[in-house]
Amino acid sequence: MKGFLSKLFQKKRGFRLSDLKKLRVFVSLFIFLLTAFLFLSFDPDSKFVKSLSGYILFLQFVPSAVKFFYLFALASIGFIVVIVLTILFGRVYCSTICPLGTLQDIIGFLSKKINKKKYYGFSKPHNILRYSILSATLISLIAGFIILLNLLDPYSNFGKIFTLLIKPVLITLNNLAASSLENLNLYIIDPAEFKGIQWLGIIYPVIFLAVVGWLSFKYGRLFCNTICPVGALLGFISKFSFYKISAESESCRGCRLCERACKAGCIDKNNKEIDFTRCVGCYNCFTVCPKDKIRFVRAKPKEIKPRSISSIDNSKRNFIKNSVGSLFSLAGFSLIQIIPKKESKIPVYRSYPVSPPGSKSLEHFTDTCTACHLCVSACPTQVLQPSFLEYGFLGILQPVMDYKTSFCNFECTVCTEICPTGAILPLRLEKKKLTQLGKAKFVKENCVVFTENTACGACSEHCPTKAVKMIPYVPENNPLLKNLHLPEVNDEYCTGCGACEYACPTKPYKSIYVEGNPVHLAAKQPPKEKIEEEIDYREDFPF
Amino acid sequence: MIYDFSLFFREIIIKVKFFYSLLIKILFNLQKKFPSIIYGDSMKRRDFIDKTFKAGFLAASAIPLTNLAYPVYAGTGVLQKEKFLKTKYDLVAVKGGEPVPMFDKAIESLGGMKAFVKKNQTVVVKPNIGWDVVPEKAANTNPLLVNRIIRQCFDAGAKDVYVFDHTCDVQNRCYANSGIEKAAKDAGAKVVTGANESYYHEVRIKGAKVLKTAKIHELILESDVFINVPILKHHGSSGLTISMKNLMGIVWDRWFWHQNDLHQCIADCALYRKPDLNIIDAYFVMKKNGPRGISRDDVVEMKSQIVTTDILAGEIAAAKLFGADPDEIPYIKMADELKIGTKDLTKLSINRIKM
Numbered sequence: 001m002k003g004f005l006s007k008l009f010q011k012k013r014g015f016r017l018s019d020l021k022k023l024r025v026f027v028s029l030f031i032f033l034l035t036a037f038l039f040l041s042f043d044p045d046s047k048f049v050k051s052l053s054g055y056i057l058f059l060q061f062v063p064s065a066v067k068f069f070y071l072f073a074l075a076s077i078g079f080i081v082v083i084v085l086t087i088l089f090g091r092v093y094c095s096t097i098c099p100l101g102t103l104q105d106i107i108g109f110l111s112k113k114i115n116k117k118k119y120y121g122f123s124k125p126h127n128i129l130r131y132s133i134l135s136a137t138l139i140s141l142i143a144g145f146i147i148l149l150n151l152l153d154p155y156s157n158f159g160k161i162f163t164l165l166i167k168p169v170l171i172t173l174n175n176l177a178a179s180s181l182e183n184l185n186l187y188i189i190d191p192a193e194f195k196g197i198q199w200l201g202i203i204y205p206v207i208f209l210a211v212v213g214w215l216s217f218k219y220g221r222l223f224c225n226t227i228c229p230v231g232a233l234l235g236f237i238s239k240f241s242f243y244k245i246s247a248e249s250e251s252c253r254g255c256r257l258c259e260r261a262c263k264a265g266c267i268d269k270n271n272k273e274i275d276f277t278r279c280v281g282c283y284n285c286f287t288v289c290p291k292d293k294i295r296f297v298r299a300k301p302k303e304i305k306p307r308s309i310s311s312i313d314n315s316k317r318n319f320i321k322n323s324v325g326s327l328f329s330l331a332g333f334s335l336i337q338i339i340p341k342k343e344s345k346i347p348v349y350r351s352y353p354v355s356p357p358g359s360k361s362l363e364h365f366t367d368t369c370t371a372c373h374l375c376v377s378a379c380p381t382q383v384l385q386p387s388f389l390e391y392g393f394l395g396i397l398q399p400v401m402d403y404k405t406s407f408c409n410f411e412c413t414v415c416t417e418i419c420p421t422g423a424i425l426p427l428r429l430e431k432k433k434l435t436q437l438g439k440a441k442f443v444k445e446n447c448v449v450f451t452e453n454t455a456c457g458a459c460s461e462h463c464p465t466k467a468v469k470m471i472p473y474v475p476e477n478n479p480l481l482k483n484l485h486l487p488e489v490n491d492e493y494c495t496g497c498g499a500c501e502y503a504c505p506t507k508p509y510k511s512i513y514v515e516g517n518p519v520h521l522a523a524k525q526p527p528k529e530k531i532e533e534e535i536d537y538r539e540d541f542p543f
Numbered sequence: 544m545i546y547d548f549s550l551f552f553r554e555i556i557i558k559v560k561f562f563y564s565l566l567i568k569i570l571f572n573l574q575k576k577f578p579s580i581i582y583g584d585s586m587k588r589r590d591f592i593d594k595t596f597k598a599g600f601l602a603a604s605a606i607p608l609t610n611l612a613y614p615v616y617a618g619t620g621v622l623q624k625e626k627f628l629k630t631k632y633d634l635v636a637v638k639g640g641e642p643v644p645m646f647d648k649a650i651e652s653l654g655g656m657k658a659f660v661k662k663n664q665t666v667v668v669k670p671n672i673g674w675d676v677v678p679e680k681a682a683n684t685n686p687l688l689v690n691r692i693i694r695q696c697f698d699a700g701a702k703d704v705y706v707f708d709h710t711c712d713v714q715n716r717c718y719a720n721s722g723i724e725k726a727a728k729d730a731g732a733k734v735v736t737g738a739n740e741s742y743y744h745e746v747r748i749k750g751a752k753v754l755k756t757a758k759i760h761e762l763i764l765e766s767d768v769f770i771n772v773p774i775l776k777h778h779g780s781s782g783l784t785i786s787m788k789n790l791m792g793i794v795w796d797r798w799f800w801h802q803n804d805l806h807q808c809i810a811d812c813a814l815y816r817k818p819d820l821n822i823i824d825a826y827f828v829m830k831k832n833g834p835r836g837i838s839r840d841d842v843v844e845m846k847s848q849i850v851t852t853d854i855l856a857g858e859i860a861a862a863k864l865f866g867a868d869p870d871e872i873p874y875i876k877m878a879d880e881l882k883i884g885t886k887d888l889t890k891l892s893i894n895r896i897k898m
Contacts, residue, residue: 045715179741182761187705191739193714381713409713411675411720454804455873457780458797462711466832470779483873485779503711505798530840531830537639537846541895542863543888 017295020283024096031056032102039162040170042192044378044414053374053418059097061230062153062370063420066146070368071422083237089296090238090245094224094231094280100154101224101280103161104216108263111217123219123265125278126226134232147394150371151204152229157212159372160205160397164197164386167377193382195405201386204397220263225278235277243296244276245285252293258285352516353390354401354438354496357408358416358427361519362391369423371397375415381406383498384415401437403498403514408437410464410497433464436523438496438514440468440489446511449486453478459487459500459512465526467493468500468512487512492524630654633891634851634860640898642688642826642848649822649850650695652894659820662700664767667707668692668732669818670723671774671789674835675712678722681827681842682835684774686726688824688848692772693730704730705762708792709737711835735762743795750881751811753803758795763816771818771854775825775861777833777841780805782872784834785861786821786854787813787883810877813854817883821857823849825864855884856891 034056041049057063057078064078085092094101112118137148150156171194178191215222224231238244247258252272259267262285266278285294352362356375359365376384376399387400401408416427427435440459448456453475460468470485487500489512496514504510630653637645650656660666670684678686693704706727710717714736718724724734736742743758763769773789780801781788790812791797800808825847832841847864851857855878862869869875879886 043715175739175741178739182742185703187733187735190736191741193738380716406713409675409716411716412713448802452804455780455806456801457805458801460779461834464835464837466837483782483871503798503801505800505802507802526837528838528840531843533830533843535843535845538897541636541638541860542866543636543860543893 016292017283017286018289018292021287024281024283028096028102028105031059031097032099035099035158036162039159039374039377040167041377042171042174044418045380045412049378050414050417053420057155057374057420059093060155060420061093061098061234062149062155063372066149066368066370067420067422071425073422076422082234086234086237087241089243090241090276090279090281091231091234092281093234094221095282098154098158098230100158100212101221103158104212104221104223105263105282107213107216108220119260120220120263120265122259122262122268122270123222125266125275130226130228130232130235133227134229134236137229144367145394146367146370147396149229150369150397152227153370153372154224154228154230156370156372157205157208159374159377160386161209163373163377164202164205165209168194168197195382198385198388198402200388201397220265221280222265224280225264225266231280238277238279241276243298245274245279245294246297247272247274247289247294251291253291255290257288257290258294261285261288350513350515352438352518353387354403354498354514354516355520356384356399356401356415356424357413357432357435357437357520358419358424359520360425362516363518365423366391366395366398367423368421369395369398370421371399372420373397373399374418374420375399375424378414378418380412380414381409383408401498401514401516403501404510405502407462407498407502408495410495410499433495434523434525436494436496436517436521438494438498438516439491440494440496440500440512441515442468442487442489443509443511443513444486446506446509447487448506448511449473449484450475453481453484455484456505457485457487458503458505462499462503464497464499465493465495465523467491467495467523467526493526495523630658630852631892632894633853633885634849634856634888635894635896636860636864637848637850637896637898639846641846642685642824643691645826645846645848645896645898646688646691646695646822646850648896648898649848649894652896653850656695656699659770660696660699660701660768663702664700665765666696666701666704666768666770667762667766668696668704668727668770668772669763669789669793670706670708670772671784671792672708672717672721672723673711673792675716675720676836677720679827679839679842680836681774681776681829682833683717683721683723684772685824685826686722688822688826689723689772690726690730692770692822693727693732696768696770697731701768704732705735705766706732707735707737707760707762709760709795709797710792714738737792740795746815748811748815750814752877752881753807754800754811757799757812757815759815760793760795763793768820769816769818771821773821773823774827775823775845775865776829776836777831777865779833781809781874783862783865783867785823785858786818787858787874787878790818806872806874807877809874810881810883813878813883814881817854819852821849821851821854823851823857823861825849825861828865830865853884853891855879855886856888858884859886859888860893 034052038049038053038056059078059082061079061082064076067073067076068079082093095105137152140148171192174189175191178189181188212223254269256269259269263282264278264280266275267285355362355365373386376386383401383403383406384399385402385405386397387395390400391398410433411429413427413429413432416424444450448454457470460470467490468487469490471488473484473486475481475484496517498514500512501510501514504512632653635649635652637649668689670689672683674682676682696704718734727734737760742761744761744764745756745758747756748754771786771789773784773786775785778784778788787809791800794812825845827842828845829836829841830843849857849860858875859869862872885891
């Protein structure tokens with residue numbers, strides 16, 4: 001140890017800028033792997049995963065900002081940290097913290113392994129496109145629609161890809177391993193339960209992964225500099241960064257190694273300029289420069305360069321045109337909100353979908369959820385599923401309680417503990433048990449007891465509060481039948497957990513379903529009656 | 544509308560494995576008949592060892608694969624060894640003690656666990672672990688009792704003891720919060736999942752009226768001894784849940800039961816494989832709001848236990864203990880029609896123990 005330290009001091013090497021890349025790779029992989037673990041964990045119920053989510057997602061820009069602005073949650077200042085970093089050193093977030101950025105880097109790394117001669121080059125900025133996407137996102141957010149953020153936010157899309165595409169594959173592999181071991185009478189690996197996902201829900205993540213994968217395979221970080229709203233916002237902020245990367249032009253030999261290494265395509269050696277708003281902070285240029293001529297410098301007051309007036313005007317016009325246009329188109333979408341219909345022999349409407357416990361109301365939930373699907377991945381019963389049109393078009397992909405797949409576990413609050421955006425707020429277990437997400441509705445005409453005159457009662461069996469009770473029932477057409485019981489709902493005690501709907505055996509239409517509460521209500525505590533029964537253990541057996 | 548990777552892949556894998564095992568079989572036979580085809584004529588000693596080892600490994604790996612390929616469990620006769628155990632009593636009822644001593648007394652009077660479990664046999668213990676609640680709420684079998692049963696099995700020389708249930712609530716939480724997972728593992732048993740369809744295999748149930756086929760957990764199909772450990776409690780659908788209703792946890796498709804005459808299905812399922820031993824836990828008994836219960840207020844401390852080889856007799860004795868009239872419960876009547884056991888308790892030799 002002593003020798004190592006003295007070696008370091010002897011060399012007086014210190015920390016060089018070219019080491020920044022290694023640091024960046026290390027930190028980004030650390031964050032990427034932990035975030036991936038969070039989304040892929042088979043046991044999200046464990047305390048480790050729950051506490052991990054609080055730490056590792058703290059710096060994620062969009063969830064933290066949404067939580068801050070919508071809920072005035074002053075503790076979620078992760079995005080402010082990111083902005084401060086950006087003001088100091090540029091877009092550190094994009095290559096270090098953003099898991100989608102790291103995913104793209106991994107794809108880019110593989111593309112270099114496949115094609116060894118591959119290099120990047122300077123590309124022209126798509127400023128109009130990226131700033132109009134950013135402004136459309138911001139304006140729609142102010143107008144109250146989170147959909148664009150939902151579809152474009154890098155962190156949330158990373159979550160969607162991992163939850164909806166990668167986790168199922170992992171579960172399949174795990175279950176295959178489990179089933180082959182099971183044949184040797186080894187029950188070492190537990191097969192994970194997998195209830196399937198609505199295929200409509202995976203269309204978007206598949207398209208997104210294809211686009212991002214292709215872009216990063218061919219053009220490096222083009223996605224981050226054209227489509228990603230977070231990239232555009234941080235890029236805009238980095239215009240005012242204190243320290244910027246620049247190439248010392250006097251002694252540069254013009255070898256273009258830096259330009260070829262830049263995956264953002266922001267180094268232009270012809271004009272000896274670096275477009276710092278597009279720099280994603282990967283620091284690859286530091287490592288490749290043979291003369292160490294690229295470095296961070298204090299930003300100087302900008303020299304005013306002659307520019308053609310027309311180009312400025314055009315971009316401004318486009319900016320306004322695009323943002324206003326997108327605002328109107330969004331307003332248009334909101335008018336044709338589709339109310340999902342529940343088919344049944346007897347026409348039944350679920351006029352409102354059921355949102356997860358802790359989400360307070362549909363409005364709160366659809367306003368603040370960025371559809372990162374961490375709760376979908378974490379839900380032990382898998383009742384949380386990506387929605388398609390349940391919340392209307394603008395709420396596409398936001399998780400919904402899908403009682404055909406499963407039901408909400410009465411004793412569980414996992415989703416409320418891990419949500420990074422505050423769309424699902426923390427709930428104590430005692431309070432969650434008295435939160436009414438919706439009300440059970442009984443459709444007598446579909447019920448087995450009514451149609452077949454045979455016993456059932458699956459709904460009442462599963463009901464944790466006995467809001468669904470079985471009451472004696474004598475069918476009109478067959479008065480001799482005894483011992484039949486028909487469900488009866490007392491919705492004061494109903495929590496809307498959906499256990500009755502899930503357990504109901506009638507096909508294809510359920511005879512009991514949960515009608516969502518647009519605003520979550522409080523359920524009554526189930527009545528407690530102590531059984532007064534004295535038991536004499538000396539008494540004889542009744543047989 | 545739902546895609547399930549695991550199901551889809553499993554089908555493919557099963558088919559691949561089937562052809563793979565067929566190929567291995569052909570190769571194996573060829574190699575036996577014409578060793579020169581595979582090994583060539585001039586085979587050195589080292590080569591021989593190496594190649595036979597490889598072939599043996601392949602063949603060995605093929606055997607479990609063929610088992611998986613088509614687990615045909617047709618008919619009941621093959622697996623169900625009708626055992627006419629000669630025990631002193633048909634039914635033992637105990638009262639007034641703690642679960643563990645009560646069980647010890649009961650099993651002792653039946654001739655000890657050795658009467659049921661022979662050396663090197665595999666045992667499956669099927670408690671009721673249906674709900675994600677704590678043991679005091681009496682929705683699940685008492686973990687202490689489960690632990691004791693497993694220890695007794697090992698003492699009798701059991702090779703392996705397995706524990707599982709097809710739970711109603713999500714499995715991991717049920718296993719953990721019922722305390723049974725820990726209790727079973729402490730005793731040395733293997734806790735196996737009941738939440739994966741691939742562990743269930745289609746069987747025909749002879750003599751059944753409604754439930755003519757069912758997918759039953761492979762542990763029930765393969766184990767030498769089947770010990771059923773239900774808890775006695777009130778049940779909203781079937782009136783009471785005791786031994787026979789507990790068998791709902793060995794099948795995959797519960798919805799079918801509810802849809803097609805629940806009572807008849809309960810009776811039919813008991814036809815497939817009668818448990819070798821039924822140990823009915825009636826220490827804490829849920830008197831209302833069953834089978835899940837709302838709170839501790841639904842539970843009465845009855846401090847009783849019934850151990851029997853006759854599933855139907857146990858059902859009737861437990862119902863009487865509960866304070867219900869067995870004739871009021873339709874599935875008991877149906878089970879009697881299917882001759883699943885003895886309905887008339889006076890015909891049986893019963894040992895009544897008060898502690």
